[in-house]
Amino acid sequence: MATASRADTLPFAWYSDEEQLRRERARIFARSWQYGGRADQVAEPGSFLATDAGGVPILVVRDRDGELRAFLNVCRHRGAVLMEGGGSRATIQCHYHAWTYDLDGSLRSAPRSEREPDFDAADWSLLPASAGTWGPFLFVNPDPDAAPLDEYLGALPEILARDIDLDGLVFHSRVEFGSNANWKIVVENFLECYHCPTAHPGFSDEVDVHPDRYLLEPHPTFSAQFCRAKATGEHGQFHLLYPNTGLNVFPGPPNLSIGPIVPNGANRTARYLDYFFAPDVDPKWREEFFAFDDQVGREDTALVESVHRGMASGMLEHGRLLLGSEPLLGAFQAWVAERVSAP
Numbered sequence: 001m002a003t004a005s006r007a008d009t010l011p012f013a014w015y016s017d018e019e020q021l022r023r024e025r026a027r028i029f030a031r032s033w034q035y036g037g038r039a040d041q042v043a044e045p046g047s048f049l050a051t052d053a054g055g056v057p058i059l060v061v062r063d064r065d066g067e068l069r070a071f072l073n074v075c076r077h078r079g080a081v082l083m084e085g086g087g088s089r090a091t092i093q094c095h096y097h098a099w100t101y102d103l104d105g106s107l108r109s110a111p112r113s114e115r116e117p118d119f120d121a122a123d124w125s126l127l128p129a130s131a132g133t134w135g136p137f138l139f140v141n142p143d144p145d146a147a148p149l150d151e152y153l154g155a156l157p158e159i160l161a162r163d164i165d166l167d168g169l170v171f172h173s174r175v176e177f178g179s180n181a182n183w184k185i186v187v188e189n190f191l192e193c194y195h196c197p198t199a200h201p202g203f204s205d206e207v208d209v210h211p212d213r214y215l216l217e218p219h220p221t222f223s224a225q226f227c228r229a230k231a232t233g234e235h236g237q238f239h240l241l242y243p244n245t246g247l248n249v250f251p252g253p254p255n256l257s258i259g260p261i262v263p264n265g266a267n268r269t270a271r272y273l274d275y276f277f278a279p280d281v282d283p284k285w286r287e288e289f290f291a292f293d294d295q296v297g298r299e300d301t302a303l304v305e306s307v308h309r310g311m312a313s314g315m316l317e318h319g320r321l322l323l324g325s326e327p328l329l330g331a332f333q334a335w336v337a338e339r340v341s342a343p
């Protein structure tokens with residue numbers, strides 16, 4: 001048997017195993033920064049947003065003092081998910097038995113609790129999580145002791161600012177989609193353009209996908225990809241903030257899409273992308289852009305579902321990366337392996 005090499009992929013069994021996903025939830029998703037929505041959704045004091053961090057329900061609130069807070073969006077009584085959607089509230093009341101929490105998470109009232117001799121409301125505050133904003137984006141992390149978002153983002157804001165002004169963007173729409181593939185397959189497909197000439201003819205007509213000019217750059221907490229439009233030389237950037245936030249800027253008028261890649265069981269991935277554009281972007285261009293993006297997305301869905309079926313056959317132990325063309329997969333897989341095998 002060949003010995004394991006750096007170029008080996010992760011074991012294919014890791015891509016359809018619920019036990020592996022359980023480890024990833026505990027070691028990765030429960031303690032990572034993930035895109036959770038728009039900062040403007042929790043801008044006003046008293047506003048809240050129910051969101052999700054890799055399957056963990058998170059409630060973000062802007063309290064009356066203007067402080068951004070996050071909690072696990074799970075009632076301390078018997079575990080109901082507390083809030084859905086977003087809006088504005090003076091308190092957070094559970095829809096099941098009406099336990100009512102303050103915007104700082106403390107339990108303010110629990111009907112009939114005065115009949116219980118040893119019930120102390122102070123023991124039943126909402127469990128804290130973390131939230132942070134970067135320009136128009138809201139990020140959440142189930143870990144209350146997470147290192148600050150700014151620190152985690154590292155050089156990403158500065159890199160992005162080379163090609164786009166975040167403050168000049170306006171939210172346009174959210175597009176939801178999904179695929180029958182493990183979340184890591186979806187991430188890995190996003191981390192290389194080795195498949196572009198074969199699988200994305202339309203994209204490869206527009207964008208220069210030559211390996212000397214489509215550049216791949218691993219960073220400690222994210223993977224960066226840089227490209228140019230063939231016709232105009234305009235720049236594009238595609239990033240994955242580990243573990244699961246994708247961020248795309250296509251060459252052309254100011255555009256950006258961002259969203260999480262969320263496991264929904266080991267064999268299915270749910271996604272959404274929030275699209276932002278400069279306010280003066282030509283609507284006709286935007287329509288063509290969505291059609292183009294949708295086409296590339298369909299091509300990718302077919303690819304990842306094919307990979308999932310092949311891996312899940314259980315007949316192959318692992319594959320072999322071409323690290324010259326797939327260095328970002330090497331880096332991502334090492335990052336995952338390090339976390340799931342940590343004691």
Ligand code: FES
Nearest residue numbers: 075077078094097
């Ligand atoms: S589960 Fe929330 S009040 Fe009972």
Ligand SMILES: [Fe+2]
Nearest residue numbers: 189195200300
């Ligand atoms: Fe692709």
